Amino acid sequence: MFNVDVHVPDALDRRILRILMTDAHTPFREIAAQAGTTVGTVHNRIKRMRGDGIIKRFLPEVDAQKLGFGICALIELKIAGGHLLEVQQELAQDTHIVAVYDVTGEMDTVFVGKFKDTPDLDRFVKGTLQHKHVKETRTRLVLNVVKEGFAPRLED
DSSP: OOOTTSOOOOHHHHHHHHHHHHOTTOOHHHHHHHHTSOHHHHHHHHHHHHHTTSSOOOOOOOOTGGGTOOEEEEEEEEEOTTOHHHHHHHHHTSTTEEEEEEOSSSSSEEEEEEESSHHHHHHHHHHHHTSTTEEEEEEEEOSOOSOOOOSOOOOO
């Protein structure tokens, strides 16, 4: 059900969010100057957006390759009926998995994983195939990352 108490971000909220999405450690004073408002307003807006769940957390954007995770793979799974959520939640706990999606089509779910090398990926895929509710997997290797990021671009 739609929650009527949740604030819909206005133009100022979106300006603040754009600044934070570029650098989450931007000081409130700098955000205020760039957004054309006061430090107190920035503080209150960020606090409210955190409370509303619009801002979930502040974290660094890291380069997986520079951390030794040179392989990005899209792993599609076909899962036995009635066990989709259970399998997704279980496999999502693996440290390699960075995203999990329900999808339409022949397969049921897609996992995005970051792996150190092909033996690392091979262990994950073969282990996944041993899961009692996984019927089939299809793995695609990412050759080049053109764009990676999960936040939408905000307009005024």
